[in-house]
């Protein structure tokens with residue numbers, strides 16, 4: 001952009017000729033109304049394109065980086081072309097909402113009367129009622145039989161729409177793809193199990209289609225059976241970004257825009273409409289809803305995804321939902337885990353049936369530190385691994401040089417594993433490097449060297465680097481920006497993804513890089529599960545994540561980088577290979593991976609009790625002790 005804007009070279013004749021052709025095709029094609037271009041070359045030539053369009057009796061407009069040529073006059077602003085537009089849900093004050101509901105009710109009372117008397121002849125009246133009131137299924141003031149009729153009509157419409165999409169060429173292609181996912185083979189078994197049981201537990205390995213397919217199967221089957229408008233499915237995700245990304249993917253698979261039958265809701269933001277019957281939301285959002293709507297009125301199915309992560313909100317949700325099941329016999333609860341520990345959840349819900357779905361990814365080659373060093377020839381010394389965290393450097397360095405006072409179990413296991421490995425089959429340079437390896441460092445220089453190796457020697461494809469938190473992501477980003485190759489924006493697009501970033505910024509990681517530019521995404525473990533970044537071919541895993549632990553010396557909770565579990569490491573690897581074969585670079589030796597715990601300790605058991613109690617109090621629970629004792633794995637009563 002910079003280059004074009006500064007020098008404004010004269011336009012290319014070939015490009016204008018191409019536009020002349022495109023515009024004349026537009027004039028001839030009765031079905032097309034406009035041409036949209038995001039091409040940089042076109043932006044450079046915009047003035048000439050605008051002149052040309054005008055001469056041909058067409059209209060044109062430049063919206064930021066997008067050019068539109070159209071048969072009809074164009075507005076000054078096009079929200080659909082504004083990537084930065086925050087798509088916020090408008091929250092109406094309760095008093096205003098009540099007034100609006102009052103007016104709507106008054107209007108409905110008047111317009112629905114003839115509908116009942118004439119047996120549905122007054123089409124327009126019923127249609128109007130449908131427009132304004134369908135999402136208020138539980139409205140006690142509306143006659144139940146009228147509501148039933150409205151919902152039946154809407155269900156039929158949903159079925160027609162679903163069928164016509166599935167029969168369209170694009171829809172059929174999507175159905176073909178979905179059939180190739182392992183989840184498809186279990187579709188009938190799953191639907192039968194949901195019909196017969198109130199709770200089921202599904203263990204679906206990475207890439208089997210658990211998140212995108214299973215809630216969709218339920219929605220499709222309800223729509224197909226003519227009950228689409230009566231169902232209301234909620235699927236929780238541990239993180240905002242996965243709730244949004246999955247909702248977007250499922251809408252695409254259904255040939256719809258987000259906010260039609262599929263929507264999402266995360267903190268302060270959401271897209272859902274009156275026709276939304278499958279809502280992806282964060283676990284926190286569902287917990288909050290349960291505070292004010294203890295019976296989850298109107299909800300037919302709840303999916304809780306990624307329960308194996310054992311986040312605090314998920315564990316709390318299980319306690320509250322378990323309590324709710326006896327009050328809502330018709331509610332269906334489907335628990336989904338990416339690992340094989342389904343038995344634990346099943347026995348918590350009184351022996352709920354379990355279904356296992358094998359995973360699917362394209363092959364992903366795993367390279368551990370010893371292979372990476374051998375392959376790249378990178379030499380690690382005692383000094384080139386210390387991470388430069390800017391001003392903290394001296395303090396961090398000093399701390400790292402001090403003998404560690406307290407070691408946790410995994411650190412000891414890692415050290416033992418290292419001591420017992422002699423890496424005999426590797427070259428002496430690699431062995432020397434490994435002898436110098438400092439497990440306490442993330443190793444920015446090593447990451448930089450591996451990124452250079454990928455950019456220079458490996459095939460095209462984006463890179464996803466798992467770091468521990470905002471401080472090391474931003475320090476690494478600063479370091480990479482100063483590098484002649486990795487900091488060159490014409491060759492590398494550096495992006496970051498972190499939980500505290502705005503969702504509009506997080507979303508950028510899904511955009512494609514320009515041709516011949518390699519996308520590098522620096523992310524925390526929030527990109528570890530449930531999301532598919534289409535162009536990721538390479539994953540780099542530093543092996544650590546920030547975890548809340550208790551600092552007994554200072555008597556405070558603190559967030560420190562700790563070794564991840566085998567399950568997390570596999571999830572990270574699984575982010576490559578979802579759409580094409582991939583490579584995963586684990587920046588720690590294989591023997592260290594072998595020493596990792598199988599699963600991470602549940603957040604409930606590692607959060608200091610005082611903060612845990614505060615969190616529980618915020619759920620307006622009477623007795624903290626009683627609430628906690630109902631948990632899947634409660635802390636010791638004496639604690």
Ligand SMILES: Nc1ncnc2c1ncn2[C@@H]1O[C@H](COP(=O)(O)OP(=O)(O)OP(=O)(O)O)[C@@H](O)[C@H]1O
Pocket residue numbers: 181204205206207208209210211212213249338360529530531532534574578579
């Ligand atoms: N946005 C997308 N673009 C293209 N393909 C996608 C997209 N999202 C999902 N897929 C495809 O659908 C498959 C299943 O995705 P899904 O998220 O349902 O997997 P999953 O079983 O939940 O795995 P995980 O728990 O690892 O996220 C992916 O492996 C990928 O092939």
